[in-house]
Amino acid sequence: MDTKNLEKKMETISPFELKNQLIDMADESLKKTARTMLNAGRGNPNWIATTPRETFFLLGQFGLEECRRVMNLPEGIAGIPQKEGIASRFEAFLKKNNAAHGAKLLEQTYNYLLMQHAADPDSLVHEWAEAVIGDQYPVPDRILHFTEILVQDYLSQEMCDNRPPRGTFDLFATEGGTAAMCYLFDSLQENFLLDKGDGIALMVPAFTPYIEIPQLSRYQFNMIELHADRMTDDGFHLWQYNDKDIDRLKDPAIKALFVTNPSNPPSYALSPETMARIVDIVKNDNPNLMVITDDVYGTFSPHFRSFMAELPHNTLCVYSFSKYFGATGWRDAVIALHEDNIYDKQ
Ligand SMILES: Cc1ncc(COP(=O)(O)O)c(C=O)c1O
Numbered sequence: 001m002d003t004k005n006l007e008k009k010m011e012t013i014s015p016f017e018l019k020n021q022l023i024d025m026a027d028e029s030l031k032k033t034a035r036t037m038l039n040a041g042r043g044n045p046n047w048i049a050t051t052p053r054e055t056f057f058l059l060g061q062f063g064l065e066e067c068r069r070v071m072n073l074p075e076g077i078a079g080i081p082q083k084e085g086i087a088s089r090f091e092a093f094l095k096k097n098n099a100a101h102g103a104k105l106l107e108q109t110y111n112y113l114l115m116q117h118a119a120d121p122d123s124l125v126h127e128w129a130e131a132v133i134g135d136q137y138p139v140p141d142r143i144l145h146f147t148e149i150l151v152q153d154y155l156s157q158e159m160c161d162n163r164p165p166r167g168t169f170d171l172f173a174t175e176g177g178t179a180a181m182c183y184l185f186d187s188l189q190e191n192f193l194l195d196k197g198d199g200i201a202l203m204v205p206a207f208t209p210y211i212e213i214p215q216l217s218r219y220q221f222n223m224i225e226l227h228a229d230r231m232t233d234d235g236f237h238l239w240q241y242n243d244k245d246i247d248r249l250k251d252p253a254i255k256a257l258f259v260t261n262p263s264n265p266p267s268y269a270l271s272p273e274t275m276a277r278i279v280d281i282v283k284n285d286n287p288n289l290m291v292i293t294d295d296v297y298g299t300f301s302p303h304f305r306s307f308m309a310e311l312p313h314n315t316l317c318v319y320s321f322s323k324y325f326g327a328t329g330w331r332d333a334v335i336a337l338h339e340d341n342i343y344d345k346q
Pocket residue numbers: 041042043044175176177178179207260263264294296297320321322328331332333
């Protein structure tokens with residue numbers, strides 16, 4: 001196939017398919033290195049965080065003890081956790097296992113929720129025991145009560161540099177950040193906030209599915225791309241945006257802005273100047289601009305401030321536990337939406 005035809009064919013396939021084809025085309029001896037290099041866009045850490053897992057598995061042992069306490073059949077069947085007296089049994093469990101891996105974080109988290117959030121001990125431990133055992137459909141199904149409180153504080157620290165805006169963020173637990181984005185596109189459309197043909201802006205480079213989703217037949221948004229194409233004088237990429245491109249967001253025909261911050265693959269957070277410029281545009285020119293931000297790499301950037309911190313009323317923030325915890329297989333993420341937001345108002 002000549003180069004022109006090959007280029008045309010490549011344009012019709014998805015970035016993930018392209019990556020596979022490039023690996024197939026690589027010389028056998030180069031395949032291993034090619035795979036390492038070409039798979040980089042998927043963003044799978046090659047390490048894991050041990051402490052949260054040790055804590056989680058220790059909590060799992062407690063959950064099982066609680067079930068066996070109620071019923072313990074030799075066939076491998078047990079009862080379900082009971083609320084009454086569960087906190088004092090949990091404290092005894094912590095005492096008995098205080099040298100176990102993960103015990104310290106488990107105890108600290110328990111004390112944190114009791115002291116900082118006046119959690120009722122039995123309600124808290126019962127929620128944890130049922131959650132880790134998984135014997136009930138989760139209620140509330142949006143996110144469990146104490147999980148929401150903990151993750152709200154975590155996001156204040158990691159997404160808002162410990163300076164969260166006033167008010168609270170409602171959280172929605174999802175099966176990873178990718179699912180979160182799918183839910184958001186669907187939900188915005190089902191609620192008549194985005195319609196076929198509406199103008200949206202996508203800041204690129206972005207996680208590749210965001211380039212493709214808006215083109216699906218059920219969306220067909222009118223997408224403009226804002227490119228991070230600023231360069232140094234000697235020709236190096238800065239992976240930042242030109243003001244004239246950012247100013248296109250002043251047009252109210254642009255209803256939504258999709259951003260990956262820090263970006264993937266370059267891994268650069270938006271500069272404070274660009275962030276300030278967008279904040280200014282929303283305040284003065286396009287107050288109903290919906291900002292959908294994927295901040296899954298925010299935890300790697302010291303003193304990171306997400307759009308959820310800077311423009312809380314306009315922002316839907318997606319945060320995933322996949323990256324910082326090396327937990328892509330667990331499919332754990334949240335969408336954060338401020339209680340006072342332009343979405344409800346519209
Ligand atoms: C920017 C970005 N968002 C989301 C994801 C996917 O996250 P999750 O595993 O939570 O679906 C990736 C994975 O590479 C990513 O790079």
